Amino acid sequence: MASNGKVDASAVLEQYGHDCLREIMDDATRSAANARAKVKGADKPKAKSSPAQKQRGKEQDVELPTAAEAWNAFDRPPVPTFPLDALPQTLRAFAEEKAMASGADVSAFAMASLALLSGVIDHRVRLKPKRYHDDLLIPPVLWTLLLAPPSSRKTAIMRTAYDAIDRLDGRDLEAYLAAKEAEEELAKLEERPVETIPQPRHRIITDATSERVCALLSRQDCGAILIRDELSGWIGAMDKYGGGGKGAAQDRSIWTRAFDGGPYTQQRVSGDRRVRNLSVAVIGSIQPDRLREMGNLDSDGLLQRFLPVVMGEAQPYRDEERDLRVERAFTDLINRLDGMEPGMFLLTDESRARFEAFDADMIKAGRITEPSPAFGGFLAKLPRTLGALALILHLVDVVEGRALGIEDVSDHAVANAERIVREFVIPHGTAFYDLQNGGQALSRVRQIATAIIRHNGPTITLRSLTRITRGLRDGREDALKQLFVFEAGGWLTPVERGPYNTEWFVTPGLGERFAAEHEAEVRLQAEIRERIMRGRRGGP
Incomplete structure (x- = not known):
C-alpha cells in the first residue's frame, strides 16, 4: 500500500508467491517510513497535494503523495525498537x-x-x-x-x-x-x-x-x-x-x-x-x-x-x-x-x-x-x-x-x-x-532512487527502470518486489491496481527534496566508474 493509504499493492506480492511476506514487508516498510518521518519532523501538519498532483492521478482517482511524505531512500533504513x-x-x-x-x-x-x-x-x-x-x-x-x-x-x-x-x-x-x-x-x-x-x-x-x-x-x-x-x-x-x-x-x-x-x-x-x-x-x-x-x-x-x-x-x-x-x-x-x-x-x-x-x-x-x-x-x-x-x-x-x-x-x-x-x-x-552482505540491498535501493529522480515525465514504466537500473535486471518478479518498497515509501503510485501493473506515477518534487543525497550518490557512482576505468587502463 502506498504511503497515502489508498493503493493496495499487496496483490503484487500475492500474485508472485510471496503472500507469506506481505504482512512482514508491510510492517517493516511502514515502521521504517514512520521512523524516518518522525526523524524528519513528521509531527508537522501534513502537506496537501497541489492541483497539478491531483490532475496527474485524476484518471485513476488517486491522490498522489507529496515529496515531503516520501522516505529517504538514500539513508540506511532505521530498525524498529523492541515492542x-x-x-x-x-x-x-x-x-x-x-x-x-x-x-x-x-x-x-x-x-x-x-x-x-x-x-x-x-x-x-x-x-x-x-x-x-x-x-x-x-x-x-x-x-x-x-x-x-x-x-x-x-x-x-x-x-x-x-x-x-x-x-x-x-x-x-x-x-x-x-x-x-x-x-x-x-x-x-x-x-x-x-x-x-x-x-x-x-x-x-x-x-x-x-x-x-x-x-x-x-x-x-x-x-x-x-x-x-x-x-x-x-x-x-x-x-x-x-x-x-x-x-x-x-x-x-x-x-x-x-x-x-x-x-x-x-x-x-x-x-x-x-x-x-x-x-x-x-x-x-x-x-x-x-x-x-x-x-x-x-x-x-x-x-x-x-x-x-x-x-x-x-x-x-x-x-x-x-x-x-x-x-x-x-x-x-x-x-x-x-x-x-x-x-x-x-x-x-x-x-x-x-x-x-x-x-x-x-x-x-x-x-x-x-x-x-x-x-x-x-x-x-x-x-x-x-x-x-x-x-x-x-x-x-x-x-x-x-x-x-x-x-x-x-x-x-x-x-x-x-x-x-x-x-x-x-x-x-x-x-x-x-x-x-556488504550493504548490497541498500546500494540497489540507491540506484533505483537515482533512476527515479533522473527520469523526466509524470510516469515511469518497469521497462524504463529495468533498462537504466542494473539492480532490477534479475527478473520481473524480483523487480516488482524491490519497487514495492518505493510504493510504500511514497515515491511511486501504481497507475493500475492489481498484480499486472508495470507503470507508476512519480511523486513530484523528489529531485528537489533529495537533491543533496542524489548529488552525493551520482558523485559516488562516477568515482566508482573512474576507479574501474583507471584499473583497466593500468593507471595509478
Missing part, C-alpha cells in the same frame, strides 16, 4: 531501568533480558508444539547477537547479563565448597572415606572450546549459557582450536547441535564422552567492521541461529534514584525460574493454530534470497524462535502467578512472542544480513 508492551511488566521495567541508568539501547536490554532467562531456565523444560508427534521439542534456548557500534555501551548490557547469572553460580559454588569442607571434617572425625559431594551447577560457560563444553555438560543435563563480550574471539578460538579445517568444522557441528539440545557422544582418543543434553544458550556482541569474520559461518547454518540486534546509538545516561522494587522483582523472577523443575508444556488449540500459521509463513519465506541467501535460512528457523520465546514468556507468567504450572502455553504468550519476532527480530535480521 516493550509485549513483555511482562517485570522484564519491561528492568530493561527500561537499566537503559536509563547506562544510556545503552533499551531494545538491546530487552533482548538481553530474554537471553538471560534463557540461560537460567533448565533446558530440560520443553515446548511440544505438535499435538500428536514429538519430533519437535523446543527448549527455552536463544542465541542473541548484539551488533554494537563503538561507544554503544554494549559492555553495560553484557555485564548486566553476566552478573545476574554469575550471582547464582557464585551462590551454588559457595554452598558446594561449604558442603565439601563439612563432609571432609565429618569423614575425618568418623574415620571413613570422604563421600563425593555433587558438583554445583555451572550456568555460565567461559571456555568456549567444544572439549570444555562437552566436559561441563556431561556432568549436568540442565544446559548452560555462553556469554562473550566479543563473539569474534569465540569464532577465532573455534578455528584456532579446530585447526581451521576439518577440526573447525567439527567444532561448529557441535555448536549447531547445542542449539537444539539432546544427547550427544563426543568421540575422543582417550575415550568417548556421553552428554545427555548438549544444550547451550548464547549472548554476545560484535562490531560492524568485524562482520566479515562471521561470513563463513552461514554455510552450515551456525550464523542463522543467532537473533541479531542492530543496536542504536547510546544516549546520555540519567543519574536518577534507583527503583529498588524493579531490581527486587527481577531478582525474585530469576530465582524462581532457576528453581523450576524439568517438564513438558503443550499449546492450547488457539496457540497451536497461531504457531502452525507462522510456521507455514516461514516455510515459504525460507526461499527468500535478499538481502542474502543466508537470510532465507534465518527466516526458516524462526518458528523454533517463536516457540522458545513463547515458552519463556509463559514460564514468567507461571512463576509470577498469572498462569498455573499445569496449564498449556496460552495464545496470549504465543501472540506476544509473534509480535517480538515479526515487529523486531525480522526487521533487525534484514538489516543485519544486508550489512553482512
Whole structure:
C-alpha cells in the first residue's frame, strides 16, 4: 500500500508467491517510513497535494503523495525498537531501568533480558508444539547477537547479563565448597572415606572450546549459557582450536547441535564422552567492521541461529534514584525460574493454530534470497524462535502467578512472542544480513532512487527502470518486489491496481527534496566508474 493509504499493492506480492511476506514487508516498510518521518519532523501538519498532483492521478482517482511524505531512500533504513508492551511488566521495567541508568539501547536490554532467562531456565523444560508427534521439542534456548557500534555501551548490557547469572553460580559454588569442607571434617572425625559431594551447577560457560563444553555438560543435563563480550574471539578460538579445517568444522557441528539440545557422544582418543543434553544458550556482541569474520559461518547454518540486534546509538545516561522494587522483582523472577523443575508444556488449540500459521509463513519465506541467501535460512528457523520465546514468556507468567504450572502455553504468550519476532527480530535480521552482505540491498535501493529522480515525465514504466537500473535486471518478479518498497515509501503510485501493473506515477518534487543525497550518490557512482576505468587502463 502506498504511503497515502489508498493503493493496495499487496496483490503484487500475492500474485508472485510471496503472500507469506506481505504482512512482514508491510510492517517493516511502514515502521521504517514512520521512523524516518518522525526523524524528519513528521509531527508537522501534513502537506496537501497541489492541483497539478491531483490532475496527474485524476484518471485513476488517486491522490498522489507529496515529496515531503516520501522516505529517504538514500539513508540506511532505521530498525524498529523492541515492542516493550509485549513483555511482562517485570522484564519491561528492568530493561527500561537499566537503559536509563547506562544510556545503552533499551531494545538491546530487552533482548538481553530474554537471553538471560534463557540461560537460567533448565533446558530440560520443553515446548511440544505438535499435538500428536514429538519430533519437535523446543527448549527455552536463544542465541542473541548484539551488533554494537563503538561507544554503544554494549559492555553495560553484557555485564548486566553476566552478573545476574554469575550471582547464582557464585551462590551454588559457595554452598558446594561449604558442603565439601563439612563432609571432609565429618569423614575425618568418623574415620571413613570422604563421600563425593555433587558438583554445583555451572550456568555460565567461559571456555568456549567444544572439549570444555562437552566436559561441563556431561556432568549436568540442565544446559548452560555462553556469554562473550566479543563473539569474534569465540569464532577465532573455534578455528584456532579446530585447526581451521576439518577440526573447525567439527567444532561448529557441535555448536549447531547445542542449539537444539539432546544427547550427544563426543568421540575422543582417550575415550568417548556421553552428554545427555548438549544444550547451550548464547549472548554476545560484535562490531560492524568485524562482520566479515562471521561470513563463513552461514554455510552450515551456525550464523542463522543467532537473533541479531542492530543496536542504536547510546544516549546520555540519567543519574536518577534507583527503583529498588524493579531490581527486587527481577531478582525474585530469576530465582524462581532457576528453581523450576524439568517438564513438558503443550499449546492450547488457539496457540497451536497461531504457531502452525507462522510456521507455514516461514516455510515459504525460507526461499527468500535478499538481502542474502543466508537470510532465507534465518527466516526458516524462526518458528523454533517463536516457540522458545513463547515458552519463556509463559514460564514468567507461571512463576509470577498469572498462569498455573499445569496449564498449556496460552495464545496470549504465543501472540506476544509473534509480535517480538515479526515487529523486531525480522526487521533487525534484514538489516543485519544486508550489512553482512556488504550493504548490497541498500546500494540497489540507491540506484533505483537515482533512476527515479533522473527520469523526466509524470510516469515511469518497469521497462524504463529495468533498462537504466542494473539492480532490477534479475527478473520481473524480483523487480516488482524491490519497487514495492518505493510504493510504500511514497515515491511511486501504481497507475493500475492489481498484480499486472508495470507503470507508476512519480511523486513530484523528489529531485528537489533529495537533491543533496542524489548529488552525493551520482558523485559516488562516477568515482566508482573512474576507479574501474583507471584499473583497466593500468593507471595509478
